[in-house]
Amino acid sequence: MAMDYTADDFDGDAHVSPDAALRRLREGNRIYVEALDHERDLSPERIQDLFENGQRPFATVIACSDSRVVPEHIFMTGLGELFVVRVAGNVVGPVEAASAIYACKHLHTSLLLVLGHTHCGAIKAALDGEAGDVASVTGRIAEAIGAASDPYEASVLNTRAAIAELRAHPALAQLEEVGALRMAGAIYHTHCGVVDFLQMP
Numbered sequence: 609m610a611m612d613y614t615a616d617d618f619d620g621d622a623h624v625s626p627d628a629a630l631r632r633l634r635e636g637n638r639i640y641v642e643a644l645d646h647e648r649d650l651s652p653e654r655i656q657d658l659f660e661n662g663q664r665p666f667a668t669v670i671a672c673s674d675s676r677v678v679p680e681h682i683f684m685t686g687l688g689e690l691f692v693v694r695v696a697g698n699v700v701g702p703v704e705a706a707s708a709i710y711a712c713k714h715l716h717t718s719l720l721l722v723l724g725h726t727h728c729g730a731i732k733a734a735l736d737g738e739a740g741d742v743a744s745v746t747g748r749i750a751e752a753i754g755a756a757s758d759p760y761e762a763s764v765l766n767t768r769a770a771i772a773e774l775r776a777h778p779a780l781a782q783l784e785e786v787g788a789l790r791m792a793g794a795i796y797h798t799h800c801g802v803v804d805f806l807q808m809p
């Protein structure tokens with residue numbers, strides 16, 4: 609496997625395989641669904657460790673800004689474990705793609721997950737044909753969902769479109785090609801907390 613880690617930015621924890629990263633997310637979500645709270649190490653020592661040794665997130669997650677869709681909680685992770693990009697409707701434009709490229713290429717996260725969700729206000733706005741002030745989000749969603757009218761189907765199509773958008777970037781496509789990166793999609797069920805991972809082609 610051709611990977612070019614340098615002494616400076618390589619870090620042990622980040623070197624998990626895509627399979628291992630996916631297992632960690634699945635297991636974290638399983639715990640989250642039954643959890644009553646989320647106790648993580650927020651100690652000054654942990655903050656200092658991450659400052660001195662650098663961050664080593666094991667996955668990158670692009671999720672909606674919806675206050676109910678909090679990847680660090682949904683996957684029961686703590687400081688330094690997930691590199692998260694949040695934007696209304698989990699749409700991917702140039703800024704979101706560049707953020708993902710940074711994490712995958714320079715922080716070496718081996719899994720890039722686009723996390724859509726049910727009952728998404730941005731999807732609803734797109735289905736309702738709203739534009740105006742929010743057009744830069746709803747326009748992208750409208751393009752992704754085409755003629756779909758079912759909100760769940762629209763969430764899935766929007767998530768898949770975001771992955772296709774990411775894949776169009778050579779930096780990410782190359783990492784995927786050599787096996788250093790896997791891109792995945794999932795839908796968070798807002799009513800119960802369960803994450804469904806989508807079958808990827």
Ligand SMILES: [Zn+2]
Nearest residue numbers: 672674728729
């Ligand atoms: Zn949303």
